[in-house]
Amino acid sequence: MRLHYRLQHPVRLDVSLRLDGFTVLYGQSGSGKTSLLKAIAGLLPAVGTPWNELPAQRRPIGYLPQGCALFPHLRVWQNVAFALDGTRVWRRARALQLLDNLDMATLAERWPSEISGGQQQRVALARALARQPQLLLLDEPTSALDMMAREDVMGELIDGIRRSGVPALAASHDLHLASMADSIALLHAGQVIQQGSPAQVIHRPVSAAAASLLGMRNILKATVLVSENGQSELDCHGWRLHAAATLPAGTRTGVAIPAEAVTLAGNGPDRPMTVTRLRQEGFFTRIWLQGESLPSLEALLPQTSVGKVGDQCWPQVAPAHVHLFTLDASLIPA
Amino acid sequence: MGASKGNIATVAAGIAYLVSRLAPSTMHRPTGWIVLTGTLALAVLMLPFAGLLFATPWLHLHLQAGDGAAIGISVGYTLVALLIVVIFGTPLAWWLARHSFRGKLLVDALVLLPLLAPPLTMGLMLSMVFGPYGWAGEPLRRLGLELTNTPQAFVLAQVYGAVPYFVVTARAAFEGVPQELEHMALTLGRGPWSIFWRITLPLSSLGLASGLALAWVRAMGEFGIVLIVAYFPQGIPVKLWANLQDSGLDATYPLLWLFFVVALPLPLALGLLSRRQPVY
Numbered sequence: 125m126r127l128h129y130r131l132q133h134p135v136r137l138d139v140s141l142r143l144d145g146f147t148v149l150y151g152q153s154g155s156g157k158t159s160l161l162k163a164i165a166g167l168l169p170a171v172g173t174p175w176n177e178l179p180a181q182r183r184p185i186g187y188l189p190q191g192c193a194l195f196p197h198l199r200v201w202q203n204v205a206f207a208l209d210g211t212r213v214w215r216r217a218r219a220l221q222l223l224d225n226l227d228m229a230t231l232a233e234r235w236p237s238e239i240s241g242g243q244q245q246r247v248a249l250a251r252a253l254a255r256q257p258q259l260l261l262l263d264e265p266t267s268a269l270d271m272m273a274r275e276d277v278m279g280e281l282i283d284g285i286r287r288s289g290v291p292a293l294a295a296s297h298d299l300h301l302a303s304m305a306d307s308i309a310l311l312h313a314g315q316v317i318q319q320g321s322p323a324q325v326i327h328r329p330v331s332a333a334a335a336s337l338l339g340m341r342n343i344l345k346a347t348v349l350v351s352e353n354g355q356s357e358l359d360c361h362g363w364r365l366h367a368a369a370t371l372p373a374g375t376r377t378g379v380a381i382p383a384e385a386v387t388l389a390g391n392g393p394d395r396p397m398t399v400t401r402l403r404q405e406g407f408f409t410r411i412w413l414q415g416e417s418l419p420s421l422e423a424l425l426p427q428t429s430v431g432k433v434g435d436q437c438w439p440q441v442a443p444a445h446v447h448l449f450t451l452d453a454s455l456i457p458a
Numbered sequence: 459m460g461a462s463k464g465n466i467a468t469v470a471a472g473i474a475y476l477v478s479r480l481a482p483s484t485m486h487r488p489t490g491w492i493v494l495t496g497t498l499a500l501a502v503l504m505l506p507f508a509g510l511l512f513a514t515p516w517l518h519l520h521l522q523a524g525d526g527a528a529i530g531i532s533v534g535y536t537l538v539a540l541l542i543v544v545i546f547g548t549p550l551a552w553w554l555a556r557h558s559f560r561g562k563l564l565v566d567a568l569v570l571l572p573l574l575a576p577p578l579t580m581g582l583m584l585s586m587v588f589g590p591y592g593w594a595g596e597p598l599r600r601l602g603l604e605l606t607n608t609p610q611a612f613v614l615a616q617v618y619g620a621v622p623y624f625v626v627t628a629r630a631a632f633e634g635v636p637q638e639l640e641h642m643a644l645t646l647g648r649g650p651w652s653i654f655w656r657i658t659l660p661l662s663s664l665g666l667a668s669g670l671a672l673a674w675v676r677a678m679g680e681f682g683i684v685l686i687v688a689y690f691p692q693g694i695p696v697k698l699w700a701n702l703q704d705s706g707l708d709a710t711y712p713l714l715w716l717f718f719v720v721a722l723p724l725p726l727a728l729g730l731l732s733r734r735q736p737v738y
Contacts, residue, residue, distance in 0.1 A: 167641050180645055181645070181647050185645055189642065193641075195643075197661055
C-alpha cells in the first residue's frame with residue numbers, strides 16, 4: 125500500500141511512503157509525526173490518498189495514540205467492544221475473543237486504571253483491531269514504557285500486530301523500535317528522505333540528514349584516494365579511512381561514522397589526534413578528538429581504554445562502519 | 459434570650475464535636491487550627507438555621523392559606539424550568555467548551571451578564587422585553603403566550619435566574635473531558651451523537667450534576683426576578699414575602715421549613731453522587 129499525505133497546519137508536511145508490514149516513521153520530536161498520523165486518521169485537515177474523502181469515523185483505520193486513550197469509565201472488555209455493533213452478549217463474546225488473541229482475556233473485567241502501561245497498550249490494540257482496520261496507526265508506542273518492561277512489551281506488541289496481519293505505521297523516535305520494523309521511513313523537514321529495511325536504512329543513510337537522524341555522531345567530508353575490489357581508501361581531513369564501497373578515485377563523498385564504531389590505537393601511519401574532552405556514560409566514556417585539520421571526532425569507548433584530556437591517539441574505524449553518502453554540503457557542519 | 463444564646467453555644471459545641479469525630483482515622487489528621495477555623499466557619503454558617511430552629515413556635519405551627527399551592531407551584535414549575543435550562547444550556551455549554559472562534563470572549567461575557575445583573579434589575583429588564591407592552595411581549599401575547607403573571611412568566615423568570623449557573627458549570631465539566639477520548643471514539647467509527655452520549659456525557663456527569671443542583675437551587679429560590687415578572691402564581695419565595703407582609707414573621711416559619719424539605723433532597727442527592735469516588 126502506498127500512502128501520500130500533505131498538510132499545512134500545524135506542521136507543513138508532504139509525506140509519501142510505502143506500507144510494508146510493520147513500518148516505522150522515524151523522526152525527531154516535533155517533526156510532525158503525530159500530526160501525520162492524525163491526518164491519516166482524519167482528525168486533522170489534509171489532502172492525500174487513500175481515504176481522504178472519508179470522514180474520520182468511516183476510515184478503515186485503527187489508531188493507538190500516545191498514552192492509549194482508553195475510556196476510563198469503561199471496563200477493559202467494554203473498551204474493546206466500543207466499536208462493535210450488535211447485542212451485548214455478542215459484543216462481549218467478540219471483545220473477549222479479541223482480548224484472548226493478545227493473551228489479555230483475564231483482564232476483561234478490570235478498569236483501565238488498574239492495569240499496567242504495557243497491558244493498556246495491548247487493550248488499545250485489541251480495541252483498534254475490533255473494527256478490522258486496513259491500517260494500524262501507532263503514535264510513539266514505546267514512549268510511555270519504562271526501561272525494564274520495554275523489551276518485553278515492545279516485543280509483545282509487535283508480535284500482536286504481526287499476528288493480526290494488519291499493516292501498521294508507527295511514529296517513533298526510538299531507534300531500537302525502528303530496528304525491529306519491516307521498514308523504516310525517515311522523516312526530515314516535512315518529507316520522507318529515505319525508506320527501506322532497517323538493514324538498508326541504518327547501514328546506508330543516503331544523506332547527512334539521514335545519518336544525523338539515525339544518531340551517527342560523526343558526519344564528515346572525504347575524498348576517494350584509491351578504489352579497488354569493493355574497498356576504497358579515503359582522505360578525511362587528513363585522516364586515512366577505509367570504506368566497503370567502490371567509488372571512482374577523486375570523488376567527494378559524505379562520510380558518517382557512529383561514535384560506537386570508533387576505536388583507538390596506540391600508534392598508526394597518520395598524524396595522531398588529541399583528546400579534547402571526556403564524559404563518563406555508565407560503562408562507557410564518550411571522548412572528543414581533534415586532528416590537525418579534522419574539527420572534531422566523537423567516540424564512545426569502554427571505560428578501560430581511555431586516557432585523559434591532551435593524550436594523543438590514532439582513531440580507527442572498521443570499513444563496515446564507514447557509511448558513505450552523496451554529498452549534501454548544506455547539511456554538513458564546516 | 460440568655461437561655462437561647464446558651465442553646466446556640468451548645469449546638470455549636472456539639473457540631474464541633476461531631477466534626478472532630480467524623481474525620482476518618484485513616485486520613486492524615488488535619489492540624490488543630492484547620493479544625494478550629496473550619497468548625498468556626500461551619501458554626502457561623504449554621505447560626506441563622508439554629509436561630510430558625512429556636513425561633514420556630516413548634517407547638518403552634520399552622521400553614522397559611524395558599525401555602526400548599528405555593529409548594530406545588532415551586533416544585534412543579536422548577537422542574538419545568540430545569541428541563542428548559544438543560545435543553546438550551548447543554549448545547550451552549552458544549553459549544554463554548556469545544557469551539558474557539560473570534561469574539562468568544564464576548565460570548566463568555568454575555569453568558570455572565572445575567573449572572574452579574576442584580577435579580578431585581580434582571581426582572582425589570584425581562585418585563586421591559588416580555589411585558590404586555592414589551593417589543594417581544596406584545597407579539598407573543600397576540601400569539602397567545604402571555605408572559606406577565608402567568609405560569610409561563612414564572613418559568614421564564616426561573617430560567618433566566620438559573621441558566622447562567624448551569625452553563626458556566628456544565629462548560630467546565632465538558633472542558634474536563636479530554637478531547638483525545640472523543641477523537642478516539644471518532645476513529646472507532648462512532649458519530650458525534652453517539653460520542654456525546656457514550657463518552658462526553660458519562661465523563662462529565664459529575665460536573666453536570668453539580669450544575670444541575672446549582673440550577674435547581676437558583677430556580678427554586680429565585681425571588682427578585684420572579685417578584686417583578688410573575689407575582690402570581692406564587693411560588694414559595696414570593697409566598698413567604700406575602701405571608702410576612704400580611705401576617706408577620708411567625709406566618710413564614712411553616713412554609714420555610716417545608717421549603718427546605720422539598721428543595722434540599724435533589725441537590726443533596728446530586729452532591730452525594732458527585733462526592734462518591736468514581737471507580738475509574
